[in-house]
Amino acid sequence: MEIWKMMIESVLMIGLVIVLGLLAAIVVETFRRRFHNVYLEARLVFEDPNSLKKVECPYIDDPAKKYISLIIPAFNEERRLPATLNETINYLQQRSKKDQSFSYEVIIVDDGSKDGTKRVAFDYVRKYKVDNVRVILQRKNQGKGEAIRKGMLHSRGKLLLMLDADGATKVDDLEKLENQILALAKAKGQMTSDSSEGIADIPIVAFGSRAHLEKKALATRKWYRNFLMKGFHLVVLLAAGPGVRDTQCGFKMFTRAAARKLFTNLRLKRWCFDVELVYLCKYFQIPIIEISVNWSEIPGSKVSPLSILNILWELALMSMGYRTGIWSISTRAS
Ligand SMILES: *[C@@H]1O[C@H](CO)[C@@H](O)[C@H](O)[C@H]1NC(C)=O
Ligand SMILES: *[C@@H]1O[C@H](CO)[C@@H](O)[C@H](O)[C@H]1NC(C)=O
Secondary structure (H helix, E strand, O other): OOOHHHHHHHHHHHHHHHHHHHHHHHHHHHHHOOOOOOOOOOOOOOOOOOOEEEEEOOOOOOOOOOOEEEEEEEEEOOOOHHHHHHHHHHHHHHHHHHHOOOOOEEEEEEEEEOOHHHHHHHHHHHHHOOOEEEOOOOOOOOOOOHHHHHHHHOOEEEEEEEEEOOOOOOOHHHHHHHHHHHHHHHOOOOOOOOOHHHHHOOOEEEEEHHHHHHHHHHOOOOHHHHHHHHHHHHHHHHHOOOOOOOOOOOOEEEEEHHHHHHHHOOOOOOHHHHHHHHHHHHHHOOOOOEEEEOOOOOOOOOOOOHHHHHHHHHHHHHHHHHHHHOOOOOOOOO
């Protein structure tokens, strides 16, 4: 009997040590990240590969100079990037031909790629000029959330769209998000007339959503993937609250005012930055519109079942950071 008691006790002790260790790690990491939202590697400059001149780098506090900015995070996307960029720029050029007041920029954020992503991206800057296509380089891989944050903070659009480099969404779906944002702004009576003049200053967010595809996906995916999915939804619900059915879709649009508030506060860099965005939207009472978009499952998707541990880790950091006030939220005037 004695020996059983001893064994149970030591198991409990080990368990306790692990739990305490984990808690300590969460607290330490939360503290370490408390200023990560303000930290930017020096003031960026864009390089013009045609003239080799430096181009002044805008910041999200500056007034908008373009109608829309498209931010594409890219990590080892040498192969899939060209097709996406061709389609995207083709769409943008068509539209600006039809509508004189439509102006755009595409910002590719190379997230420390090891392949030729940088070369491919700069080919497009060379071809379409630095006023329309720009590249931000992260020296080492820091995560999709951080790449998007950099892109957003240095963009010039009234509307800012993030989209994936693999072309999972058709770029013209952006009109759905854009129209809903404009419609909501008008409905709230904060925008005069039909022009999109004041849209930059009204904080609104539109999330692309794949929730309508869920039934079909449930039927075709492996059971453990579905299980992880449900678990993930539950954890998101606990961390950020209800209201958004699909937080993880890579197709989201922000007005400049919304982006200013959200991305000057964002701290998660990799797995759950979308969940943090939802949390921050609720904090600032920024309306979130969820809109169904078409989604083609492209093979080579990078999320593995193992990522669930990373997801839990980031959500734990976020909960600790905000609930204890270690991560302070700056409410910048717009
Ligand atoms: C992209 O467009 C360029 C020139 O318009 C073409 O040479 C290239 O093959 C296209 N790439 C893809 C993947 O469609
Ligand atoms: C998706 O695309 C198909 C055809 O390309 C279209 O019929 C359908 O309405 C689209 N669904 C959504 C939600 O946009």
